[in-house]
Amino acid sequence: MEEFPIVSSDDVVRVRQRCRTAAIAAGMSLVEQTKVVTAASELARNTLVYGGGGTAQISQVTNASGRNGVRIMFSDSGPGIPDLDLALRDGWTSGSGLGLGLSGSRRLVDEFDLWTEVGTGTRVTATKWAR
Amino acid sequence: MEEFPIVSSDDVVRVRQRCRTAAIAAGMSLVEQTKVVTAASELARNTLVYGGGGTAQISQVTNASGRNGVRIMFSDSGPGIPDLDLALRDGWTSGSGLGLGLSGSRRLVDEFDLWTEVGTGTRVTATKWAR
């Protein structure tokens, strides 16, 4: 497991690179790698832009049936998300994005979990398995 | 009545084939067959993907007025559905689907019954009558 801070847009680039390395190590196909790295990029940017910065964790995981995968986790102590249903909707943004970061990255991975509390922060965990 | 496990996406294909056989035996038109087989495909995939696997039952049924039909039942011991209204809405998905499986298959059949309990599982029963 690797952990590193997200405080600038350099860090978003670094998250992509580390996520790519982990995806290759998990034996993912090129398409699977591209999907999980793209999801990581979206979520890392949200941590930076909306969470006011935070932390990324990237780990290699193995499930009960021996499949390998990559788990990415992004946490921040930002404002949290008041209306989660809305935030997860395609095209909805409170800022100036396209509103595809959360909804789109959920589609790109196999498991997606979002915890948030207004005033406390947000934590998104996403897992993708190699086929 | 036939019963078989749904533990892989092969089984979803088999459900379609068995459902087709039953629909033909019930004297359904080609359109009716196509509708019930499509519904079976959607529900079987949900059992696999969201229910974590389960069982399919396919039976031929006859009603009081002598009409023949097919009844399909899918049960799993998965997580259940916390908000059924939401799950039955067109376009709503907790995963990466199109959110048309439940709402769409309900439209494709004549009778549709969904029982679910969080932590216990889900059982969907659908019946289509030959005209």
Added chain:
Amino acid sequence: MERVPILKLGEVLLVSIQIDLQDQTVLALQEDLADRIVAHGARGVVIDITAVEIVDSFIGRMLSTIASMSRLLDAETVVVGMRPAVAITLVELGLSLGGVRTALDLEKGLQLLAGRLAKP
């Protein structure tokens, strides 16, 4: 897992679906097609579903994804041979396949693409 073969006819790739599609096969087909479009510089894709008995939301989404993805790679997709019963069922299911071009049969589909490829 079975794989759906992809044939090359000049600048067009032809996919004729002859098996009962499993979800993994669907995903593999999308990836194979993207690779082949780029490898051959294909300008058109014809997906022949004459033999396909049902199109559920997963397969329907595949058709939309292939159409959008090939457009990004500068190829146009035409779906041919949809059975009437499949079309009726798709509508009732709630899938309109908005961005997907269709033609009656393989011949009409190839004609449609030829018209486009003639343009620079």
Added chain:
Amino acid sequence: MERVPILKLGEVLLVSIQIDLQDQTVLALQEDLADRIVAHGARGVVIDITAVEIVDSFIGRMLSTIASMSRLLDAETVVVGMRPAVAITLVELGLSLGGVRTALDLEKGLQLLAGRLAKP
């Protein structure tokens, strides 16, 4: 912050993205391009993304913005070299890049623009 270089080939500006794009670099590129289109009276822009490993919604929006912006300045944009895996991922992400023209590679992209520039 790194900047993406913009080359001039006659009436066409060529942008070849060779680095892992940071958001600020993306914003700077949009501004630089607008300036250069006007300064050179360029009629076409080719953005070569052959080396780009992922296009997320921020980079995808840049491609759309550049296409729209250059159209307003009377230049046409073509994006070339999109990798197959990137195309599939973009579609799943939900981005269709509606107004963006694409071509297989630099050569095809330049041909496409040449066809347009030949017209009065």
